[in-house]
Amino acid sequence: MTTDSLFKVLLAAFSLCAGAYFTALRNKIASLKVRNNLHWSFYILSFTTFVIAVFYLCNNWNELSSSPSSFIAEIIITASSIIISFIFFRFNYKNHPKKIQYKTNELTDLINEFTKNADKNVIKLLAGDIDFFGATPEEMDTNPQYICLKESGFHSIELLCWQPQSPSQRIRYGKMISDFPRIQIKFYQPPTADFNLRGRLKTFNNVRQLILFNKVRSGIYEPVEADAGSPHGAHYVKLWDLIWELAIEVDENDKKSFTQEYKRV
Numbered sequence: 001m002t003t004d005s006l007f008k009v010l011l012a013a014f015s016l017c018a019g020a021y022f023t024a025l026r027n028k029i030a031s032l033k034v035r036n037n038l039h040w041s042f043y044i045l046s047f048t049t050f051v052i053a054v055f056y057l058c059n060n061w062n063e064l065s066s067s068p069s070s071f072i073a074e075i076i077i078t079a080s081s082i083i084i085s086f087i088f089f090r091f092n093y094k095n096h097p098k099k100i101q102y103k104t105n106e107l108t109d110l111i112n113e114f115t116k117n118a119d120k121n122v123i124k125l126l127a128g129d130i131d132f133f134g135a136t137p138e139e140m141d142t143n144p145q146y147i148c149l150k151e152s153g154f155h156s157i158e159l160l161c162w163q164p165q166s167p168s169q170r171i172r173y174g175k176m177i178s179d180f181p182r183i184q185i186k187f188y189q190p191p192t193a194d195f196n197l198r199g200r201l202k203t204f205n206n207v208r209q210l211i212l213f214n215k216v217r218s219g220i221y222e223p224v225e226a227d228a229g230s231p232h233g234a235h236y237v238k239l240w241d242l243i244w245e246l247a248i249e250v251d252e253n254d255k256k257s258f259t260q261e262y263k264r265v
Contacts, residue, residue: 042088042089042092043089043092043093045088046085046086046088046089046092047085047089049081049084049085049088050081050082050085050086050089052081053078053081053082053085054082056078100222100223101216101220101221101222102213102220102221102222102223103219103220103221104132104219104221107213107221108144108145110211111145111148111200111211112144112145112148114200114202114209114211115145115148115149115152115200115202116148116152117204118152118154118202118203118204118209119202119203119204119205119206120152120153120154120155121154121155121156121203122154122155122156122157122158122202122203123149123152123154123156123157123158123200123201123202124157124158124159124160124200124201124202124240124244125157125158125159125160125161125200126160126197126198126199126200126201126212126240127159127160127161127162127198128161128162128194128198128215129161129162129164129165129169129172130159130161130169130172130173130176131172132145132198133145133146133172133176134146134172135168135172136168136171137171137172137175137262137265140172140175150179150180154180155182156182156183156184157180157182157183157184158183158184158186158244159176159183159184159185159186160186160187160188160240160243160244160247161173161185161186161187161188162187162188162191162194163187163188163191163248164258167261170257170258170261170262171258171261171262171265172262173185173250173258173262174258174259174260174261174262174263175262177255177258177259177262178259178262178263184249184250185249185250185255186244186247186248186249186250187247187248187250188243188247188248189246189247189248193243193246193247195239196214196215197212197213197214197215197224197236198212198213198214198215198221199211199212199213199224201228201237201240207228207229208228208237209227209228210225210226210227210228210233210236210237210240211225211226212224212225212226212236224236
């Protein structure tokens with residue numbers, strides 16, 4: 001076997017392996033739901049192809065131009081490589097899977113933008129133990145989501161959350177009651193009615209809107225729905241109404257108890 005033939009065999013084997021690798025890599029990227037840098041492999045491939053094609057063209061221009069019989073074919077192949085590398089890069093850039101999982105702090109801008117752009121009559125919060133506002137009153141006072149909620153000036157807030165299981169939870173509820181005198185708090189009933197959905201429901205120009213996330217695990221959320229007018233959105237709005245009706249309302253005595261515990265801190 002000549003050196004040229006061996007090179008062609010190795011090049012063909014490399015092409016097959018590379019094709020299989022990038023096919024598997026694309027499937028891997030599509031299956032992941034967390035931030036990753038695997039897509040950079042495609043960018044590197046397209047950039048490397050582009051550089052090699054341009055380098056080959058510039059470095060061998062004199063040799064190619066001296067052989068009219070192969071000049072056109074070589075130019076077409078090289079130009080095609082440059083164009084395809086650009087198209088490949090653009091395709092992967094535009095079709096790179098969007099991030100579909102967020103940490104709590106990464107939701108702040110989305111939540112605040114949703115909250116600011118709302119009618120000020122009432123906003124509904126679908127929550128757990130509201131630790132996303134902070135674990136202590138001091139943290140709550142500096143939390144961007146909590147600050148935005150206070151500054152938005154809603155006439156009423158409806159909070160659906162867990163029954164407090166610890167003094168710190170009771171203190172958090174007491175702070176919210178102190179800061180939002182018109183807040184209405186209800187606890188999931190039964191507790192299994194908490195489907196790990198978190199979000200907010202508002203009206204804007206008298207049209208109901210929602211932003212909803214699924215709690216994957218502590219501090220990690222996946223977007224579920226952002227359109228109350230869609231079939232799924234309408235389903236979640238009705239689900240909210242049902243859970244709210246079945247939930248246990250916090251009476252005035254409990255509110256006073258939570259507030260007193262907060263003020264003792």
